[in-house]
Amino acid sequence: MSHPAERDVPAIQTVNVRRVYHARGGRSIGGAKAGKTVVALDGVSLNIARGEIFGLLGRNGAGKTTLIKILTTLLAPTSGQAYIDGMDVTREVTKVRQRIAMVSGGEQSGYGILTVREQLWMFAQFYGVPSKIAHQRIDELLSAVGLGDQANQKVYALSTGMRQRMNLCRALVSDPEILFLDEPTVGLDVEASRSVRDYVRQWMRQDPRRTVLLTTHYMFEADELCDHVAVINHGHIVAEGTTDDLKRGLQEHARFQLEMAEWLPAFTEMLRNRDGVVEAQAEQRNDRTQLRLALLREEFIVPTIASINEAGGRVLALRRIEPTLEEAFVRLVGDEAESQREAEGAEVNG
Amino acid sequence: MSTLTPSAEASAAPAERSFARQGLRLGIMTMIGRAYPRLVAANREPDWIFYEVALPLLQICAFALVYKALGAPKYIGIVILGGGMMAFWINVLWSMAAQLHWERQSGNLELYLMAPASMLWILAGMAIGGMLATAVRAAAVLILGSLIFGVTYHVVSYPLVILAFLFSLVALYGLGSMLASLYLLYNREVWAIQEVIQEPVALLTGSYVPVRALGPIVAGFAALIPLTLGLDAVRQLVFPHLFATLLSPGWEVAILGVLVIVFCGGAAWSLRYIEYRAKVLGRLSLKWQ
Numbered sequence: 125m126s127h128p129a130e131r132d133v134p135a136i137q138t139v140n141v142r143r144v145y146h147a148r149g150g151r152s153i154g155g156a157k158a159g160k161t162v163v164a165l166d167g168v169s170l171n172i173a174r175g176e177i178f179g180l181l182g183r184n185g186a187g188k189t190t191l192i193k194i195l196t197t198l199l200a201p202t203s204g205q206a207y208i209d210g211m212d213v214t215r216e217v218t219k220v221r222q223r224i225a226m227v228s229g230g231e232q233s234g235y236g237i238l239t240v241r242e243q244l245w246m247f248a249q250f251y252g253v254p255s256k257i258a259h260q261r262i263d264e265l266l267s268a269v270g271l272g273d274q275a276n277q278k279v280y281a282l283s284t285g286m287r288q289r290m291n292l293c294r295a296l297v298s299d300p301e302i303l304f305l306d307e308p309t310v311g312l313d314v315e316a317s318r319s320v321r322d323y324v325r326q327w328m329r330q331d332p333r334r335t336v337l338l339t340t341h342y343m344f345e346a347d348e349l350c351d352h353v354a355v356i357n358h359g360h361i362v363a364e365g366t367t368d369d370l371k372r373g374l375q376e377h378a379r380f381q382l383e384m385a386e387w388l389p390a391f392t393e394m395l396r397n398r399d400g401v402v403e404a405q406a407e408q409r410n411d412r413t414q415l416r417l418a419l420l421r422e423e424f425i426v427p428t429i430a431s432i433n434e435a436g437g438r439v440l441a442l443r444r445i446e447p448t449l450e451e452a453f454v455r456l457v458g459d460e461a462e463s464q465r466e467a468e469g470a471e472v473n474g
Numbered sequence: 475m476s477t478l479t480p481s482a483e484a485s486a487a488p489a490e491r492s493f494a495r496q497g498l499r500l501g502i503m504t505m506i507g508r509a510y511p512r513l514v515a516a517n518r519e520p521d522w523i524f525y526e527v528a529l530p531l532l533q534i535c536a537f538a539l540v541y542k543a544l545g546a547p548k549y550i551g552i553v554i555l556g557g558g559m560m561a562f563w564i565n566v567l568w569s570m571a572a573q574l575h576w577e578r579q580s581g582n583l584e585l586y587l588m589a590p591a592s593m594l595w596i597l598a599g600m601a602i603g604g605m606l607a608t609a610v611r612a613a614a615v616l617i618l619g620s621l622i623f624g625v626t627y628h629v630v631s632y633p634l635v636i637l638a639f640l641f642s643l644v645a646l647y648g649l650g651s652m653l654a655s656l657y658l659l660y661n662r663e664v665w666a667i668q669e670v671i672q673e674p675v676a677l678l679t680g681s682y683v684p685v686r687a688l689g690p691i692v693a694g695f696a697a698l699i700p701l702t703l704g705l706d707a708v709r710q711l712v713f714p715h716l717f718a719t720l721l722s723p724g725w726e727v728a729i730l731g732v733l734v735i736v737f738c739g740g741a742a743w744s745l746r747y748i749e750y751r752a753k754v755l756g757r758l759s760l761k762w763q
Contacts, residue, residue, distance in 0.1 A: 143756075145755075145756055146755070190756075193756075196584075196588050197587075197588065198584060198587055198588065198753065199753055199756050200753040200754050218497075218590050221588055221589060221590040222590045224588070225588075226584070226585075226588060228581065228584075231581050232580050232581055233580060233581045233582050233584075233585050234580075234582065235511045235515065237511065237515040237516070237518060237519070238510075238511055238515050242510065242511075242514075242515065245507070245510075246507045246508070246510055246511065247507070247585070248507075249503045249504060249506060249507025249508075249510075250503075250504050250507055250508075250585075250586070250589040250590075250591060250596075251500075251589065251590065252496070252499065252500040252503050252504075252590070252591075
């Protein structure tokens, strides 16, 4: 039988996945108020290739966690199919579970009275890892995340950052092929967050079969870690691609920032009247002026600089301004939110 | 649909057996893993000696002194035996029935459900760990209580005592596992429910008085709690002809055997039902629901 890695199937695949929550009896489920029906996921289709770190971005309640719960076999989709390594998450549950692991942000799992080593050993048992191999892995993992000295420390004595690094080891001790990270660095300080990110990258480099699905609210984290991202809003995938694709897709104009040695207010007016210049804004900073330009197309920058020089201005520095992933995200989610407000009828009274 | 060739059919059976063996191995490892925190780690903090041995002994002393004052010291033995068995009931109540609720709060439940072995193995690990750890506490209560009040035991039949004790424990932890699933689905106020049922059950099961004293109807209903028949049977077998009993020990052990099947089967069924409902309704693993 061929190893799953040898087959040409996506590591994670969802086909038109829909998940509807019905709230009854005064309870609120998945954001659905009592007596109402809420569509948490509405036709989500994704293909995540093996070896990728894939980011799923979305606001609170967008459907990220619901999707992860479906993929981790904790929740059934109302309709549609989801596959892990080509296996149906609703029908081949045991096989799927042997291949996956999950770490959530702010996780307090395990038992404080156990030592770190015991805690990791316990979870290794749940995946049938023989004790000898488990202890070897535990040593390697703890050392890799900088917790080697804490192996015999009781779990309740760990700091939040240490605990999350231990949680990462907990997920990896079963040697999963697919790792789900649900806001893994939420609440961590800068150093601990970086440590988690560094280790995730290192773990991915060790084996090309490995895949990570990351949800995060931190756009820089997605930008730094992810090969591909998808933006989910109100249960819909509203954009998908590389982080650069997303940023470029939103850029209507070429934006530049120039530092000028000499500047007269009249220059700004002159630039605004030039062909190809959409916007020009100058701001005095100490003995220099910072000029921000929005051009119709990138190639307009050369004649624009020439005209500044002709007018007596002196350009000290020029920088192309790239939109950040955060800007792209806000634009995407904002637009989608607007259209969702118009289509409030999607929420059906039960 | 593909058809198996004869050779493929021949190889399918060993493959299935191998898969079952792997499943059994995984289940046992899961059970041992989950039992570990209760067996080993729970004894690390010495305060259990105070909370789980000294305090129950005080309660036993209170009842024992009442019997002594009433001129019936021969009944002190049944109080001590009841006190020992009560340790198991408290463990079942707080560390089995309520456990999945706590596990959900801490986020463990999600991880348990995501693990490849059935949740039943997790529950079995919780039960075995709880049973063995509590056995140490119950034995301490029993030995100290017997030494303090000079109680002697005359065992009529060791096999029946062992059967009655084991059956009542397995049925009791089966009941705990069943309650764990039901609590998970229907109850949020675990503390309140636990507090409400703890003492009445101690009375109903006859922990400190012979259960027959409650009258046949109440005692009959109380017999649905495995502790009741277990205690009555063990008491009959170690203090023969001391008090009026419900049924003969043989019948009580047989009924306990039925309760084992009912509660363990009920636990398996309710867990599957809960998991199904949770996956469909989304009410199981999310902490805030």
